Amino acid sequence: MKKLYTLIIILWVAFSSQAQVVISQVYGGGGNTGATFTNDFIELFNRGTVAQDLTGWSVQYASSTGTTWAVTNLTNVTLAPGKYYLVQQAAGSTPSTALPTPDATGTLAMSGTSGKVLLANVTTAQTGSNPTGSQIIDFVGFGTANAFEGTAAVAALTNSTAAIRLNGGCTDNNQNSTDFSTGTPTPRNSSTATNTCSTSPSLAIASPTGGTIYSPITTSANVALSISNFVVGNPGTGIDGHIHYTVNGGGVVMKYDTAPIALTGLTPGNYTVYVELVNNSHAPITPAVNATVTFTIAAYxxxxxxxxxxxxxxxxxxxxxxxxxxxxxxxxxxxxxxxxxxxxxxxxxxxxxxxxxxxxxxxxxxxxxxxxxxxxxxxxxxxxxxxxxxxxxxxxxTGNTVTPQVVTIANVLANFENYESELVQITGVTFDATATNFAANANTPITAPTASVFRSNFSATEVDYIGQAIPTTPRTIIAFPGENTVSVPSPSIYFVARSLAELNVLSSTSFDNINGLTMYPNPLSGNTLYLTSTANAAMSIEVYDLLGKEVLKANVVNNAVNVAKLTVGVYVVKIIEDGKIATRKLVIQ
Known part of the structure; x- marks a missing residue:
């Protein structure tokens, strides 16, 4: 799927049409898996030159397409110019780092990816998907929000990224998509140092974030710029100048309008885009105003x-x-x-x-x-x-079969990455159940004799054992080893089966019963595999790859067999001695 990132260059807008107090940061991933902070938060900033009384004001939140707004009242405080105001919201279930001391607290459980936040000079809950009127001081939509300031919402957030207004909160062109970037949350409160906004020309790159890595199939990418206090256009009355930009130090491109700058024909590699403001004579303005961003188109x-x-x-x-x-x-x-x-x-x-x-x-x-x-x-x-x-x-x-590897629970726990998501067969499994029947997404302890967990990861529409009785006698099972660091007791490794039949696999009485069998070295980096047993009788082996294809058949001579023809990989070795059969997994390095 091709990704297209739109370049929007915003014309200067008269300061009188912009809010003095703005939403300067939004973070909804608090307390989620991988979250930077325990709580969600909304940060405000006074970008003006006079103090603002916040008495009777509120911040409000709705889902990305919601029409119902939840309210957090602000404290009765006067916010000085250049000062921040931190509103702590709900905490998630996975504690992380605490926020700085908040200036107000609420219970809004915000989405970590998409939603809408507004700042109002009333405490009355707003209605509709896109409230308007003089009571709305500022509005931010992010992710898939169906309402926002300007032509597009801020990009989707994650559990480790926030929507951050550019220039420390000073940029406000009434364009969510270019007034904000996404990045690491940096919550600021009323104790944070004063940030005085300048009236001088400014230029910031709203997207992509520096260091962004795009997929190998990306062939087009655009850079979104946010420009304040500078009018871009062809030379004439009221025009301050235009834009020069280069890509990877190449030729200078001059831009006199607000149309997108589309970078096309991109191939895997690193790209550096340098942008500067110039006057009508093509000279950089004084003091210089420029910005640089580097991004990568990844290679496979x-x-x-x-x-x-x-x-x-x-x-x-x-x-x-x-x-x-x-x-x-x-x-x-x-x-x-x-x-x-x-x-x-x-x-x-x-x-x-x-x-x-x-x-x-x-x-x-x-x-x-x-x-x-x-x-x-x-x-x-x-x-x-x-x-x-x-x-x-x-x-x-089509029609391929995969032979399950015969292992023990101990084998899997000792070297999990070698077995994760592979079909394995385990003998002598006992379900230590307190429940009567299998339930979806439920854990059942098992032993064989090492302890682990059977997890009913699949739904009743996907497997036939949900709702069936949990076995009470030892048995051989076929299952996938998996890992879930959230829902499985320590260690977080579990086993999950494809069907009820594979929770009671039939096997012969001679299965895996060669007394004292050893096979070494394993993993094997040389050409000779050694096998010994208590009986020390005539022995042969059959070696299969994990798709069930026989790749080697040989007799064991003087406890050794040459496996030089095997390439690096994982194999199943079937050992036969006096009519008895055993299987072992072999790793060739």
Missing amino acids: NVVANLGALRAHVTANGAGKYYQISSNPVVTFKRATRNQKYIQDGTAAIVIDDATTAPGVITTTMNVGDAVSGLKGQSLLFNGLLELTPIENATVAS
Whole structure:
């Protein structure tokens, strides 16, 4: 999906038409996961030259499309010029850093992404989606808000970003989209040092925020500027000058109007845009007024397989973009966020593809389909590694099967990243249930003999065991290991199954019963694998990749077998000795 960021250059507006006291900062992510502060807040600023009595004033909040406004009354205080006023709002459920001492407190639970905030000189709750009238002193819409000042709302916020009015709160061209930028919340109260607003020309870059990284499919990006106390246009009466800008130090471009400056034909790389105000003779005004922003069009990290993707995330952190060369197989699909569990011969991951169907991947995919051309961004959701696709993918083949790895709970807990979201098979699982039936999004302790948690992560429309009786006898199960740092007791690793049948897997009595079996070294970086057992009888092995394809079959001679033909990856080794069978996972480095 191509992203387009509109460049809007605002003409100077007479000061008399602008509010003296303005909303200078809005933050709604307080107390959410990853929040910067525990509480939401609204910050006000007196950008004028005289004090303002706030007695009988209020700040009010409504949802992005709401018509009902919740009210927080301000204290009876006179706000001096250049001073801030901090209104603390509701706290979330995940405590973080406390706000500076607030000047007023309320209970507004604001959205962390989209909403509307107004400042009124009355305490009466406003009505309608876009209240107007002399009682409205200032108005800010952010994210998907259906009302705002000017032509567009402030960009969507996050749990770690706020809407911040430029120039310390001084900029007010009655344009939310260019009067504000988004960035790290910096709440200020009445004790903060005075910030005196200048009447001199000013220039600020409202978007993108410096250091912004756009996806590899972005080919166009525009820079939004906010200009105060300076009239842009062709030379003539009342015109102060125009704009010069450069991209990556290239030729100077002269701009005499307010039309968007569209940067097109962009390819992956870094871009620096320098903008300055010049007079009608093309000379920089005195004192100089300029601004610079740097942003990046990301490149794909091309990885051979999901194991390589996971290794790159471990080394470099989540948030990077990837192109996967292998064809992972879909092992489970669900309607929730169009999620798909996929797995290749090295590892697995969950595709998280938007909130509405069909998502970015419009190709219909079913369990057993191999996915080709997968491209997306990695992210961590409560500890679980996911991939958000940014382009459509296709089906390379159908009818593929994935053989679950035979492991123990202890194996998974000791090296979770090697197993996350992969199909595994665990023998001797006991459900230590206090409830009678499986319930959606409920945790049930399990042991085998190591303790862990079975989590009914999927809904009743996605799996058939919700509402069914929790087993009371030991059994073999097939499940996905997952992680949830919010909803699962420590350690935050859980197991979740695809079906009721996989909570009672049939196995032969000879399964995994070779006494004293050892297989080493594992992980293996050389060419020789060693196997021993108590019986020390004739032994053979069959090696399968994680798609169930046999890749090696050999006899064990003098407790050793040559596996030089195996490439780097994860395999399942089937060991046969005197009619007894065991399986082990083998990692080749």
